[in-house]
Amino acid sequence: MxxxxxxxxxxxxxxxxxxxxxxxxxxxxxxxxxxxxxxxxxxxxxxxxxxxxxxxxxxxxxxxxxxxxxxxxxxxxxxxxxxxxxxxQVDTDSAEGFRDRLHQVLAGMPDQGRLSIVEAGETGITVTVVGVDGFGLPRSRRRPTVPWRDLVPMLAAGPVDEPAGGPVDELRFRLAGGFGGVDRIRLWAELERNLTQRLPLPDGHQIMPVCTASGWPVPERALAMLGRGRTQDPPTRLAGGDVAAVVSETVAALPLRGHLELVVVRVDRRTGQVHPDGVRLFAAGDQVGTERSLTFRCVHPHPDGTVLAVATWRDDGPRVLSIGSVHLPEGEHRLRAVLAGAGRIKFLDPAGITPEHRPWSELMATLPDRLAPQVAELDVVCLVDLSGDGSAARRRLAAEFVKLAARRLPEPGRLRVAVIGYGRHDFRMEAEDAGVLQGKWLAPPAAALDTLDRLRQVWTDRIPSAPVEDALHQVAKRITTIPPERKVVMLTLGERPPHPPRDDPSGMLPCPHGHDWGSLLRRVQRHPGLLSVAVLDSAEHLTPAWRRIGGDALLRLDRTDAHKLAAVTRIVVPESGRLAFPLPASEG
Incomplete structure (x- = not known):
């Protein structure tokens, strides 16, 4: 019935x-x-x-x-x-007034609070949820619109979607109050039932009702039903306002709730260990449009560029908001950025910053355990065996290494090079005191290269040892004149091991001068931070003496070039030791 x-x-x-x-x-x-x-x-x-x-x-x-x-x-x-x-005609609110009201509500929202903006319009009801996440950043998510034909199907007697400029459909007429012939008791019951099923609003959310079909009875009745027991605020009536645009603009214009920091790495001064940290770039309360700058340092820049990442931090780590990379040389640089919106950063300087698409975990994985110390001043002591077929190759490798170091440290005085070439002992009675060394003590790179070029090859005898100990004696006498803050690399290029200081079970002839290579090596190694590297022609004469002389690196001549030497002596940092992130200006 x-x-x-x-x-x-x-x-x-x-x-x-x-x-x-x-x-x-x-x-x-x-x-x-x-x-x-x-x-x-x-x-x-x-x-x-x-x-x-x-x-x-x-x-x-x-x-x-x-x-x-x-x-x-x-x-x-x-x-x-x-x-x-x-x-x-009904009184409506301006978009500016709605924006101001929304800004006030969002600014007063507690951390991790939620606001559901319920918009009832001509096509249906749309809910936009605005929340503050655990990092204090506002986020908005607009849910799909639930159309009126799903909420009040009894009114959908005519077509719902009309082409632009076509006649207005009957559904809109009914929504606007054309209730002739409509069972309103059944209409409101159907609307309330479908609102409960299709538009459940989460508990704990603030509710802000907005009607863009101002004065239309069905949309306004729907807002009243949804807000029952949740809000006492009347709906905001907007005429021609774009709610989505206003919400987006308002969220973007909110002041910062927390600090935003540039992700940097800090170095433990005692251990050299590297760990990520942050330097404040923007402060809580900064408004959109605020411009900030800071100075950072590039140390051992990564070949893929320096990562400039702005993040907000919580106890469990950073949340990265903006990330780019740029190729910069070592040294200090200026970062300039503007707050373009809530959690949105625009980099202004340095020039050339491009978006970084690598995953954060991959970028973090590039960090070395420890930072290789920077070389400010370097002395290279080259001990070169001048005998045998490998003499020319040894001198050539030494020269290439000196040239590379000179490119790395081009300023006058930062690099000095000593060249000591050793030949052989002459054990004939009348020639025991003959000199076996050639070369020049610490000199500028150009002079050292000239010395290397003028070294004379000596003929080889069958004695299975060489006067390495005489060269060590010269180094031990003079290394004490080198200031302790200068890095020293002793590079020995040879084949035969040193003579023992006296007769021993090895059967090798002792040094005619009684030089004890082991004692001399210990004296040399007292210099702070000295690196001792040996490059041998082959493993044929690899003895305990060579293992000690090459205590920091023991290499083969045919498998070594200047770049490898630069890496093992830490003059040039290997890729595994390079930094993809900057250091604060006060470090490095």
Missing amino acids: PRYERDPSPCPVCFAPGGTGGTCGDCGWCPLPEGTPTREQERRLESAQRMFDAVAAARISPVEGRDLPYIRSSRPSDTEWATARRYA
């Missing part, structure tokens, strides 16, 4: 549920007297119905609405249409 056969008849004008037969509380219609209505009474009813429908039509369009086919009776007269347009 139809609903209206059980309940009192609805109002014939607005179809509000019937009451006691008196004046309609919704539209003010005064019922006709009992009996057959006169033609005048029928015209009065038709006029009231037409006027009621005209108001709904005027809400949709103050121009095209007058010609809607859903208006009962006939087309409204000019006077009726003017009255309908006046009744359809």
Whole structure:
């Protein structure tokens, strides 16, 4: 049995549920007297119905609405249409006012708070959730719109989607208050049921209702249902406002809740260990448009560039907000950035910053355990065996190494090179005191290269040892004159091991001068931070003596070039020791 056969008849004008037969509380219609209505009474009813429908039509369009086919009776007269347009007008809020109100609510939201902006418009209801995450950054997420045809299917009698410029559909007319013939009791029950099922609002969320179909009864009734027990604020009525754009702009314009920092690495002064940290770039309370700058240092720059990452930190680590990379030389550089929005950073300087797409875990994996110390001043002591077929190759490698070091340390005085070439002992009685050494003590790189070029090769005998100990004696005498802050690399290039200081079970002839290579080596190694590297022609003469002389690195001549020597002596940092992140200006 139809609903209206059980309940009192609805109002014939607005179809509000019937009451006691008196004046309609919704539209003010005064019922006709009992009996057959006169033609005048029928015209009065038709006029009231037409006027009621005209108001709904005027809400949709103050121009095209007058010609809607859903208006009962006939087309409204000019006077009726003017009255309908006046009744359809409602007070609305400006987009600026809505933005200010939203800004105030979001600014006062606690950490990890949530705000659900419920927007009821002409096509349906859309919920935008704005929250503050665990890092104090606002985030908004706009959910898909739930269309009215799903919320009030009983009103969807006509087409819902019309082509641009086409007639306004019947559904919109009903939503705007064209309730003629609509069972409003069933309508509100259906709306409430579907709102509960399709638009559940999470507990704990603040609710901000917004109506962009201002004055339309169904959207405003839906907002009242959703806000029941959740908010006492009336809906914001927007005329022509883009809620999504306003929310996005407002969220982006919020001041910072927490500090934003440039990710840097710090170096433990005692152990040299490297760990990530941050240097403040933007402070809590900074507004969008704030520009900040700081100075950082590049030390051992990574070949893939220096990573400039801005992050906000919590106990469990950083959340990276903006990340780029740029190729910079060693030294100090200036970073300049502007706060472009909530958690959005735009780099201004240095020039050439490009987006960095590598995963954060991969970037962190590039960090070395320890930072290789920078070489400020370097003395290279080259001990070169001048005998045998490998003499030319030894001198050539030494020269290439000196040239590479000179490119690394081009400033005058930063690099000095000593060249000591040793030949062989002459054990004939009349020649025991003959000199076996050639070369020059510490000199500029160019002079050292000239010395290397002028070294004379000596002929080889069958004695299986060489006067390495005589060369060590010269180094031990003079190394004490080198300031302790200068890095020293002793590079020995040879084949045969040193003579023992005296007869021993090895059967090798002792040094005619009694030089004890082991004792001399210990004296040399007392210099702070000295590196001792040996390059041998082959492993044929690899003895305990060579293992000690090459205590920091023992290499083969045919497998070694200047770059490898530079890496093992830490003059040039290997890729595994390079830094993808900057250091604070106070470090490095």
